[in-house]
Amino acid sequence: MADGARQALDRARTAARTERQETPVRRENRYVYGGEPPQGSSTTFRQTRKAARRRVSTFNTIVLLFGGGILIVLYVNNIITINSLAAEVGQLQIRCDSLQNTNASLRAEVNRKASWERIGKTAAEQLGLAFPTEQPQKIAMDRDALERARGQGRAADGSGSPARRRGE
Secondary structure (H helix, E strand, C coil), rough: HHHHHHHHHHHHHHHHHHHHHHCCCCCCCCCCCCCCCCCCCCCCCCCCCCCCCCCCCCHHHHHHHHHHHHHHHHHHHHHHHHHHHHHHHHHHHHHHHHHHHHHHHHHHHHHHCCCHHHHHHHHHHHCCCCCCCCCCCCCCCCHHHHHHHHHHHHHCCCCCCCHHCCCC
């Protein structure tokens, strides 16, 4: 029986070999244009290999994490700086509004004190000045008389400059 089993095993092996030789191996068409290879070309096909996964190095991972951490810290610092500057701008805006109100009230006070009625009243009360009651009259002088008057004024004043004569 061992001989019979052995013979059956040998027949099965030979049948499998002949079957493998008879069935052609079908390969993929690896042409971009999707056509059949030209007749008479001797091209050999290479089997597509699975891409080998590259290992990510520990150093690159650590550098990436530190870089990300630094970017996060810079972003948070930027937000804090912007918030503090916005608060400072608010305070300066409030101060600017207050100064504008103070300037407006001071302008109103200057306008009130610079009015002609107030100045005339103060001049009459404190300095004893009064508005003229008669019309001013024109004086006719020739140039020679004007020069003599100027010369007498300089001699009496002791200075030659018109600015000193006016009291400046």
